[in-house]
Amino acid sequence: MSADVAIGIILISQTVAGILGNSSLFYNYILLYFKAYKLKHVDWILMHLTVSNFLTLLCKGIPQAMAAFGFQSFFNDFECKLLSYLHRVGRGVSFGSACLLSVFQVITISPEDAIWTIFKKKAHKYISCSLYLTWILSLLFSIVSLRYMSAKLCNINNTGLKNLGYCSSLSFDKTAQVLHAVYVIIPGAICILFMLCxxxxxxxxxxxxxQRMEHMSRSNIFPRSSHESRATQTILLLVSTFVCFHTLSTLFTICLNFLVNLTWHxxxxxxxxxxxxxxxxxYLLMRNGFSPSIHCFAWVNYQKS
Incomplete structure (x- = not known):
């Protein structure tokens, strides 16, 4: 088996698995919404995160897999720009949603004497505004990608292009390389800093x-506290996974930015x-009970509106 075919199989498997998992998660939330059950604020954040995952998988996974199997001149100039733009929008919304999820959860579980308590009463009111602001900023900042993306057929004789497989990217000069690296690093670094804190x-x-529970007898608030603890542990796992993978992705993005002759691998x-x-x-969310079950819909975690 050639390396290109192996890479194509990995990309297809990754894309199909991601689409199936996100579709299941999104479908159940939508179904609960239309059955007039009130979703929690964390659920709304996860729905936006799921949409950003779809953009990433559809606009990056499918074109890259097509290129691995030999379809490297399939998209025209407009389609290349659109795919790059939507992928960057999805990446931006993913950063914002993961950051918002982490911050909102620590505000939710913070005790009355913690510094986060200042925002506790107002946090629920600003969830929707924060999510919409994330989309608006991602849509605006991603416009810069339209300038540098190009179809391979449109500029086949241009030596100033970087081969990205299914499309091409214009080579930057030294100043543009530094500015683009800053543009990639700074927003992500700010989000990751908030998530780490x-x-x-x-x-x-x-x-x-x-420590408190070890010195307390069982009471009526214990199940609620245990549920909040499990939810917090799931979000910590999700945020840790996010920081790990997106840090690696950012490092590779910077390498692609500064290298002139890119290798396909x-x-x-x-x-x-x-x-x-x-x-x-x-799958992390569904495995840890953060998704309504397909069969019973986990009504216990929702309130009738």
């Missing part, structure tokens, strides 16, 4: 909660890492 706070809160590895979180995250 909130995750550290969640770990500390869980540790203190465990480096481009493919970058595509695989950029889709890892979108493929894995729905």
């Amino acid at each position: 909130s995750s550290g706070s969640m770990v500390l809160i869980l540790h203190r909660h465990k 480096l481009v493919s590895v970058h595509a695989i890492f950029s889709m890892c979180f979108a493929s894995v995250s729905p």
Whole structure:
């Protein structure tokens, strides 16, 4: 089996698995919504995260897999620009949703004497605004990608192009390379900083909660506390996975930015890492009880509106 075919199989498997997992998660939330059951605020964040996963898988996984199987001149100039734009929008919304999820959870579980309590009463009111703001900023900042993407057939004799497999990218000059690297690093670094701070706070809160429960007898609030602890542990796992995969993806993006002659395998590895979180995250959520069951819909976690 050739390396290209092996990479194509990995990309197809990753894309199909991610689409199936995200479809299952999104379908159940939509079904609950139309059955007039009130979704929790965390569920709304996860729905937006699921949509961003779809954009990543459809706009990166499918074209890259097609290129691995030899369809490397399939898209025209407009289609290349659109795919690149939507992929960057999905990446931006993914960053914003994961950051918002982490911050909202630490505000939710924070005790009354914690610093996060200041935002506790107002956090629920700003979830929708924050999600819409994430989409608006992602749509605006992703416009810069339209300038540099191009179809391979449109510029086949242009030596200033980088081969990305299914499309091409214009080579940057030194100044543009640095600016583009800053453009890639800074927003992600800010989100990751917020996630690390909130995750550290969640770990500390869980540790203190465990110590309190060891010295308390069982009471009526124990099941609720246990449920919140499991939800927090799931979000910590999700955020840790997000930070790991997106850090690797960002490092590969910077390498592709500064390298002039790109190898096909480096481009493919970058595509695989950029889709890892979108493929894995729905299964992490469903495995840890963060998704309504397909059969019983886990009515216990929802309130009738």
